Structures are given as structure tokens and as C-alpha cells.
Amino acid sequence: MLRYRIIPVLLLKNNGLVKTIKFKNPAYVGDPINAVKIFNEKEVDELVILDITATCEKRELNYNKIEEIVSEAFMPVGYGGGIYKLEQIEKLFKLGIEKVIINSAAYSNPSLIKEAAEIFGNQSIVVAIDIKKDLFGNNKIYSHSGSIKQSIDLKFAIKKFEDSGAGEIFINSIDKDGTMTGYDDNLIRLVSEHISIPVVASGGAGKIEHFANAIEAGASAVAAGSMFVFHGKHRAVLISYPKYSELEEALRNN
Numbered sequence: 001m002l003r004y005r006i007i008p009v010l011l012l013k014n015n016g017l018v019k020t021i022k023f024k025n026p027a028y029v030g031d032p033i034n035a036v037k038i039f040n041e042k043e044v045d046e047l048v049i050l051d052i053t054a055t056c057e058k059r060e061l062n063y064n065k066i067e068e069i070v071s072e073a074f075m076p077v078g079y080g081g082g083i084y085k086l087e088q089i090e091k092l093f094k095l096g097i098e099k100v101i102i103n104s105a106a107y108s109n110p111s112l113i114k115e116a117a118e119i120f121g122n123q124s125i126v127v128a129i130d131i132k133k134d135l136f137g138n139n140k141i142y143s144h145s146g147s148i149k150q151s152i153d154l155k156f157a158i159k160k161f162e163d164s165g166a167g168e169i170f171i172n173s174i175d176k177d178g179t180m181t182g183y184d185d186n187l188i189r190l191v192s193e194h195i196s197i198p199v200v201a202s203g204g205a206g207k208i209e210h211f212a213n214a215i216e217a218g219a220s221a222v223a224a225g226s227m228f229v230f231h232g233k234h235r236a237v238l239i240s241y242p243k244y245s246e247l248e249e250a251l252r253n254n
Contacts, residue, residue: 002045002244002247002248002251003251003254004211004215004219004220004221004222004251004254005045005046005200005220005221005222006044006045006211006221006222006224006241006242006247007044007045007046007047007048007078007200007221007222007223007224008035008039008044008047008048008223008224008225008228008241009048009049009050009202009223009224009225010032010035010036010047010048010049010050010225011026011050011052011225012032012049012050012051012052012062012065012081013026013028013051013052013053014053015032015062015065016028016030016031016032017029017030017031017032017035017229018052019178019225019226019229019230020052020177020178021177021178021179022146022174022175022176022177022178022179023130023145023146023174023177026052029229029230029237030229030237030239032049032065032069033068033069033072034239035229035239036069036072036073037072038239038240038241039073039075039228039239039241040072040073040074040075042240042241043074043244044075044241045075045076046075046076046077046078046221047073047075047076047077047078048077048078048079048080048101048170048223049066049069049077049078049079049080049081050079050080050081050101050128051079051080051081051082052081052145053081053145054081054082055081055082055084055103055104055143055144055145056144056145056147059082060082061081061082061083061088061091061092063091063095066079066092066095066097067095067096070095070096070097071096076098076099077096077097077098078097078098078099078100078101078126079092079097079099079100079101080100080101080102080103080126080128080170081101081103083100083101083102083103083105084104084105084108084109084112085105085109085112086112086115086116086119089116089120090119090120093120093124098124099123099124099125099126099167099168100116100120100124100125100126101126101127101128101170102116102125102126102127102128103127103128103129103130103143104143104144104148106127106129106143106161107141107143107150107152110160110164113125113127113161113164113165113166114164114165116165117164117165117166117167118165121167122165122166122167123167124167125165125166125167125168126166126167126168126169126170126200127161127166127168127169127170128169128170128171128172129141129154129157129158129161129169129170129171129172129191130142130143130145130146130172130174131154131171131172131173131174131175131184131187132146132149132173132174132175133175139154139187139190140154141154141157142174146174154190154191155190155194158191158194158195159194159195162195162196162197166197167197167198168197168198168199168200168220168221169191169195169197169198169199169200170200170202170223171187171188171191171199171200171201171202172202172203173187173202173203173204174203175203176203176204177203177204177225178225178226179204179206179226180204180205180206180207180226180227180230181204181206182204182205182206182210182213183201183202183203183204183205183210183213183214183217183219183222184203184204185213185214185216185217186217188201188214188217188218188219189217189218191218192217192218192219192220193218198220198221199218199219199220199221200219200220200221200222200223201214201217201219201221201222201223202222202223202224202225205222205223205224205225205226205227206226206227207227208242208246208247208250209250210222210227211224211247211250211251212250212251212253212254215251215254216254228240228241
């Protein structure tokens with residue numbers, strides 16, 4: 001097993017798998033179950049599923065689709081999207097989800113993190129933070145799939161979430177999402193230097209070297225979507241995952 005986790009991220013919209021660029025223009029790229037089957041064959045260590053419309057649509061989670069994905073997956077699955085109360089978290093764990101990923105509710109209901117961590121354990125609670133830079137290059141936190149800007153300072157927020165009991169911080173660059181030009185390594189460095197819990201980097205991966213750069217910047221794990229879904233400059237849909245030997249070679253010096 002690799003020392004660092006390389007995690008495919010699947011974005012759900014309705015029952016389909018989609019991909020975005022900078023959190024906009026979700027394009028249908030296939031059936032999530034088919035993608036999970038391919039990742040099973042590739043012996044992926046971990047998978048993340050994010051429902052990108054559940055919170056904005058103020059609807060209940062798609063438990064049937066989540067259960068279908070979990071029952072098909074050979075690897076641990078983390079889920080995020082539309083989570084705002086303990087009852088949902090409990091139901092997700094009963095369905096077989098290994099980790100829940102809380103985003104927008106971390107701001108509207110901050111006690112949820114602490115309560116969930118106390119009941120279910122820190123290791124199963126992840127807080128996702130979506131970051132977009134302003135005109136001056138300052139990191140600003142957004143929620144609700146990037147549609148609402150939060151006033152809380154990033155460094156204050158990550159420390160607060162750590163103190164509340166989050167087991168991991170999933171840091172996602174909106175500016176880098178879907179671009180495949182590399183992670184925001186400066187953002188990763190900033191976050192990892194201010195907290196002691198693991199940081200999962202997301203947004204921008206396009207090649208294996210980007211994983212190594214993010215880990216060197218302080219990430220404990222890296223997540224990617226477009227890199228595992230698209231192939232070639234024309235972004236043809238082709239679900240894939242690097243060979244273990246390729247990942248091992250690229251991450252050897254980290």
C-alpha cells in the first residue's frame with residue numbers, strides 16, 4: 001500500500017456523475033456505478049462521493065444511490081453533500097459510509113462537528129473547505145457549492161474545526177477545480193502549517209507529479225476528479241487510475 005492516499009472524487013448530480021470547472025457548468029460524464037466498478041478493478045484505496053446540489057436544493061440525501069454505490073465499492077467510501085444533522089450522519093454510517101464530509105453546515109451549524117465527533121469518532125468526521133481567491137489574491141471561504149462567501153478567516157476556521165473534533169480537513173481550490181494545472185500548493189502549505197490533523201488536497205490535479213508537489217507542500221493525501229475521468233486534450237471521458245508502480249515512483253522522495 002502507498003504511504004499516501006490517492007483518492008478519486010466523484011461528483012453526483014441527480015443520479016449521474018458530473019465534472020465541473022471552477023465549480024461551474026457541470027457536464028455529465030457517466031454512471032457512478034460504472035465508475036466505481038472500474039476503480040474496484042484498479043484497486044483504489046479510498047473513494048469520495050460529493051453530491052453537489054443537495055445543499056443548494058435543500059433536499060434530503062439520495063440514500064438509495066449512496067447505498068448502491070457503497071454496496072458496489074470494494075474500498076472505503078467518504079460522502080459529502082447536504083449533511084446538516086446527526087440523524088443523516090448516523091444513517092450514512094449504517095449504509096456503510098466510512099467518513100462523512102461536512103461543508104456548508106460547518107458554518108450554519110458549527111456544533112454539528114463537535115457533536116458528530118463525540119458520537120462517531122474524530123476519524124470519521126471530515127470538514128471540507130472550498131477556497132476562492134479574491135482580486136488581491138486573498139483566500140476566501142465559500143460554501144453551498146461555491147455560491148455563498150463566508151466571512152470567517154481561513155486560518156481561524158481550520159483551527160476551529162480541528163478544535164471541534166474534525167479528523168481531517170479536505171481543502172478544495174475553486175480556482176483550480178477541473179483545470180488539471182496542478183494544486184494550489186501555497187494554499188496547501190498554509191493550511192497544513194496551521195493544524196496538526198491530516199490535510200486532503202483537492203482541485204487541479206492533472207498528472208502524477210502534481211500529487212508529489214501537493215504532498216511536498218504538506219498534504220497527507222490528495223484527491224482528484226478530472227484526472228481520473230478525462231483523457232487527452234479534448235477531455236474525452238475515460239475512467240482511469242495510475243498504476244501502483246507509477247504512483248510509487250512519483251512519490252518515492254516524499
